[in-house]
Amino acid sequence: MLDLVRIALRGLLHRRKRSWLTIIGILIGITAVVALVSLGTSMQLAVKRSFEELGYDVMMILPGELGRSFGGPTSFGASFEIDTDALSQVEGVGELGLVHYASLYVRAGGNEGFLDVLGVSENTLSFLKADQVAGRRFAPGDRNAVILGSEVAGELGLEVGDTLEIEGRPFTVVGIYSAASRLDEDTILIPLSAMQEILGTNDVSLVFARAAAGYDVGEVAKRIEGFLYRTRGRRDLSVQTMEEVHEVVQRALGILGAFLGGIAGIALLVGGIGVMNTMYTAVLERTREIGVMKAVGARNSQIMTIFLLESGLMGLTGGALGTGIGALLNTAAVAAAKAALGARVLEYGTSWWLVLGALGFSFLVGSLAGLLPARAAAKLDPVEALRYE
Amino acid sequence: MRTEPIVELQRVWKIYRMGRWRRIEVEALRGVDLAVERGEFLAVMGPSGSGKSTLLHLMGCLDRPTKGRVLFEGQDVTRLRPSALARIRNRRVGFVFQSFNLFPALTALGNVELPMIFAGMPRAERIYRAQELLSRVGLGERAKHLPSELSGGEQQRVAIARALANSPDLLLADEPTGNLDTETGRGVLSLLSEANREGVTVAVVTHDPEVAEAAGRKLGLRDGRIAGNNDA
Numbered sequence: 323m324l325d326l327v328r329i330a331l332r333g334l335l336h337r338r339k340r341s342w343l344t345i346i347g348i349l350i351g352i353t354a355v356v357a358l359v360s361l362g363t364s365m366q367l368a369v370k371r372s373f374e375e376l377g378y379d380v381m382m383i384l385p386g387e388l389g390r391s392f393g394g395p396t397s398f399g400a401s402f403e404i405d406t407d408a409l410s411q412v413e414g415v416g417e418l419g420l421v422h423y424a425s426l427y428v429r430a431g432g433n434e435g436f437l438d439v440l441g442v443s444e445n446t447l448s449f450l451k452a453d454q455v456a457g458r459r460f461a462p463g464d465r466n467a468v469i470l471g472s473e474v475a476g477e478l479g480l481e482v483g484d485t486l487e488i489e490g491r492p493f494t495v496v497g498i499y500s501a502a503s504r505l506d507e508d509t510i511l512i513p514l515s516a517m518q519e520i521l522g523t524n525d526v527s528l529v530f531a532r533a534a535a536g537y538d539v540g541e542v543a544k545r546i547e548g549f550l551y552r553t554r555g556r557r558d559l560s561v562q563t564m565e566e567v568h569e570v571v572q573r574a575l576g577i578l579g580a581f582l583g584g585i586a587g588i589a590l591l592v593g594g595i596g597v598m599n600t601m602y603t604a605v606l607e608r609t610r611e612i613g614v615m616k617a618v619g620a621r622n623s624q625i626m627t628i629f630l631l632e633s634g635l636m637g638l639t640g641g642a643l644g645t646g647i648g649a650l651l652n653t654a655a656v657a658a659a660k661a662a663l664g665a666r667v668l669e670y671g672t673s674w675w676l677v678l679g680a681l682g683f684s685f686l687v688g689s690l691a692g693l694l695p696a697r698a699a700a701k702l703d704p705v706e707a708l709r710y711e
Numbered sequence: 712m713r714t715e716p717i718v719e720l721q722r723v724w725k726i727y728r729m730g731r732w733r734r735i736e737v738e739a740l741r742g743v744d745l746a747v748e749r750g751e752f753l754a755v756m757g758p759s760g761s762g763k764s765t766l767l768h769l770m771g772c773l774d775r776p777t778k779g780r781v782l783f784e785g786q787d788v789t790r791l792r793p794s795a796l797a798r799i800r801n802r803r804v805g806f807v808f809q810s811f812n813l814f815p816a817l818t819a820l821g822n823v824e825l826p827m828i829f830a831g832m833p834r835a836e837r838i839y840r841a842q843e844l845l846s847r848v849g850l851g852e853r854a855k856h857l858p859s860e861l862s863g864g865e866q867q868r869v870a871i872a873r874a875l876a877n878s879p880d881l882l883l884a885d886e887p888t889g890n891l892d893t894e895t896g897r898g899v900l901s902l903l904s905e906a907n908r909e910g911v912t913v914a915v916v917t918h919d920p921e922v923a924e925a926a927g928r929k930l931g932l933r934d935g936r937i938a939g940n941n942d943a
Contacts, residue, residue, distance in 0.1 A: 325828045336816035614812045617773055618826040618873065619801020621794045705765075705774045708808070 326624065330631035333604070341636060344600040348640025349647070351590030352684050356648025356676060358586045361655060362579025363671030366572055371669060373568045375451060379416075381543050382562045383529040383550070401525035402559060409529070412549045414537035419446035419530035422517045428510065430478040430486035437474065439488065439510045441517020449530040457482040457497030464513050468493040471507035472500045488512065489520050531561075539563050590684075593640065594691040601633045601695035612699050613707030622700040629696035630689050637688015638681065645680045648672065715785050716746035717881055717912050718770050723779035725765050725935075739765040741935040742779070749880070752907045753914040754926035761932040763916040764885055770914060771804045771883045772796045784880075801830050805874025805911075807903075809886035811866040813858040819845060819869045820854040826876040844872040848902055864895030871902050875911075882906055884915045888922060900925055 334341045385400040406418055422441040428434065442450075444460050452469075460467060468488070470480060475498050480486060484495050493512060500507060518524055533542040543561045550559050605612070615625055649672040659668040725740040739762045747753055747770065755763050768774040769781055772788050773796075780789050783799060791799075800806075805826075813822045823841035832840075845854050848868040850861075858866050867887060874882055884903060888896030900922055907913045915922055923929050931939030 325834070329828070332816045332821075610812065611814060614808075614814070615825070615829075616797065617771070617800060617806045617808075617812075618829065619797050619799075619804075619877070620829045621797040623794070624829055705768050708773075708812075 323627075326627050327631055327635075330628050330635060333608075333628070333632050334635060337604070337607075340600055340603075344596050345636050345640040345643070347593035347596035348590070348637050348684055348688065349593075349644040351586065351593035351687075352641045352644025352680055353647045353651070354586035354589045355583060355683075356645050356672065356680050357651040357655075358582035359579060359676055360648060360652035360671040360673075361668075362575060362582060363673060363676070364652060364656060364668040365671075366575050366579070367669035367671055369571050369575065370568065373564050376449075376564055377532070378564050379533045379539055380449060380564050381531045381533070381539060381546065382564075382567075383531065383546065383559055384527070384562065385559055401523070401527045403525050404529060404559075405553065406529075408553065409531070409546070409549065412542075412545050414534050414542035414545060416532040416534035416537075417445050417448070418532075419443055419449040420514050420526045421446055421528040421530070422514055422521070422525065423527045424517065424521060426489050426520065428478075428486060428488050430480055430484075433478055437510055438508065439512060439517070441514040442511050443514045446514075446530060447511075449532075452499035455498050455500045457495065459497060460511075460513055464496070465516055466491065466493045467496040467513060469497040469499060469511040470495055471509045472498055473507035474510060477508075491516075491520065539565065590687060594637075594687045597633050597636055597688050597691035598695060600636070601629060601692045602698070604632070605629065605695045605699045608699075609702060609707050609710040612702050613704050613710065616702070616704035617708065626696045626700040629699045630692050633692025633696070634685050634689040637691070638685040640688070641681050641684020644684065645677050648680070649677070714749055716782075717749045717751075717784060718747045719782040720745040720766075720769060720776075721780045721782070723769060723776040723781060725762070725769065725774070726777045738935050740769070740776070743935070743937055745930070745937065747881075747912060747914060749912055750907070750910060751912050751914075752904070752925065752927040753912075753930060754923040754928070755914065755916045755930045755932060756918070756923055757932035757938070762935040763932050766932065767883050767885055767914065767916050771806060771881070772799045773806070797829075801826060802877050803880050805876070805879040805882045807867070807870050807874050807882070807884035807887045809889040811858070811863070811870045811890075813866055813869055813873075815858055818855050818857055819850060819861065819872075822858070822869055823872045823876055826873060830877050841872070841876065844875055845869070848872045849898075862895075863891050864898055867891060867895075867899050868902065871899065871906075875906060880912060882911050882913045884913070884917075886916055886918065888917065888919050893921075897921065 383404070385402055401422060406420065409415060410418060420443040424439055424441070425436045426439045428437045428439070444462065447459050455472060457469070460469070468486065475481070478486065480495050482495050482498065485492050486495070487493070531546065533539045540563060543563050546561045550561070551557055612625060652672050653670065656668045656670055720743050723740055723743045724738070727737045727739055729735045729737055743766065755766060757763050765774065769776055772783060775789055780787055782788070783803070788796060788799065814825070817825070820838065820841050823844055824837050827837040827840065842851065842854055845851050848871055850865060850868055850872070853861060853865065858869070861869065882903065887899055887903065891899060896919060903913055903915065904925055915926065917923060929939070929941055930937060
């Protein structure tokens with residue numbers, strides 16, 4: 323077998339230029355597959371990491387039913403009233419974080435306009451995982467305190483200790499945060515009580531709840547759902563665990579990845595047809611050689627093996643190079659995303675199974691593309707092959 | 712005592728179908744009877760198109776007759792499977808062609824190794840034997856050369872070494888000196904004679920009177936029939 327490999331290699335090296343051109347066809351296909359599948363994995367890993375940071379023991383109570391939305395800002399539209407004291411009494415419920423969202427009129431220095439403002443209870447900051455870069459967090463009794471995202475602080479030219487007006491009320495900047503898992507850096511945070519006073523309501527738009535230590539999140543979520551139904555008499559609120567949200571997002575990313583992979587697969591198919599073309603030409607070119615091989619006693623199966631190995635090796639070489647380039651592209655994409663959008667947007671996504679799968683698949687594509695030409699070579703009539711000019 | 716012929720043709724016909732719809736029939740051999748005895752040196756002569764090459768191909772199990780039987784060492788090979796025929800060609804027969812038919816991508820050594828690779832011989836043994844055969848045909852120093860780096864006579868000697876690789880019983884040569892000048896042709900002829908002296912049965916298709924002279928028996932072929940059969 324090793325000797326047949328050697329003969330196949332000699333054949334490839336003898337028509338070097340054509341072999342390389344064919345290999346490039348496979349290379350492009352495999353590069354596309356590896357790069358795009360890696361990108362999909364990169365996004366999935368990044369999403370997974372953000373959810374892990376947020377904590378899988380966290381649940382969200384928000385208006386509407388699960389599945390209608392991903393629980394992002396789109397569900398911030400509606401607000402609802404909730405008895406937080408009673409909610410705290412539900413077995414297994416730990417820390418609560420309340421959020422009320424609104425677009426409010428903000429004036430600072432010479433700037434004014436509507437900006438996103440979140441009214442948050444004191445505990446909420448621990449759910450949002452904001453990185454405090456200056457000042458402090460909210461303290462009990464804070465009424466006219468504000469914490470700014472670093473971006474909005476920069477735009478408005480505000481630092482800790484400065485003041486701004488929200489809906490005509492003066493607020494003092496007590497802190498500035500940077501990147502957060504669930505928070506853009508252009509958001510303004512004020513105490514929930516201040517928000518409710520401004521809007522004249524006791525509503526919230528979102529409740530974060532943590533499962534108490536030792537409790538299963540899914541169980542607690544079910545209990546909360548039961549509590550909400552008992553107290554409200556209808557199912558207008560849903561409880562989402564991070565696991566559920568994560569699953570929905572992963573499913574969407576999975577579909578995206580499969581779609582991208584499919585497109586790349588077309589490129590690979592074109593590469594495979596290139597291999598087939600080259601191998602048919604090789605069989606034609608070497609008809610006489612095949613005749614001689616048969617004359618010196620090569621069996622049909624041995625001739626078929628030689629040609630299959632040639633096409634398979636072209637596939638494998640293209641696959642190996644393509645996998646390398648695809649992995650490099652993924653590294654570059656991760657670096658570019660970091661440079662353009664800040665940290666933690668993508669994770670490195672080329673996995674070992676993808677590398678091994680791509681190598682195996684490229685050998686398979688090469689061999690399959692070589693199957694018909696190899697059969698044609700094996701089935702040649704020796705006398706006709708020897709007579710071929 | 713008469714031994715069994717190494718190869719025997721019984722009323723053998725070979726009809727080729729040619730042309731666009733394979734409608735044109737060409738009768739290359741028309742009922743040939745021939746027995747080649749072990750240890751013979753046979754020359755097959757005749758004008759081109761008389762069926763000489765076809766005869767050689769049938770003797771070497773490279774082709775099957777349309778009608779009649781071919782017995783190789785007493786075995787009817789007419790209905791054998793392709794792999795069984797390949798095995799006979801590999802182990803019992805050596806072919807030498809007019810245009811050498813060496814593999815341009817393989818060195819002289821690699822070309823001689825080839826039949827042994829197909830026979831599944833271990834590498835070390837193969838290389839040793841190939842080197843030995845090349846020395847025997849006077850090319851021991853040129854083992855690493857590609858065919859393109861060898862003269863016509865040298866290439867044909869490599870081809871003979873390749874034909875002898877698996878110690879065949881029957882050596883078949885189709886115009887082996889046809890592409891060579893007289894002097895070089897003599898060298899090739901002496902290699903064939905030497906193989907014959909060592910017990911290999913040799914059958915040569917030739918136009919070359921010197922080759923025919925060296926043979927023990929001359930067979931004339933005309934229009935697919937045997938036209939003359941005389942022992943020298």
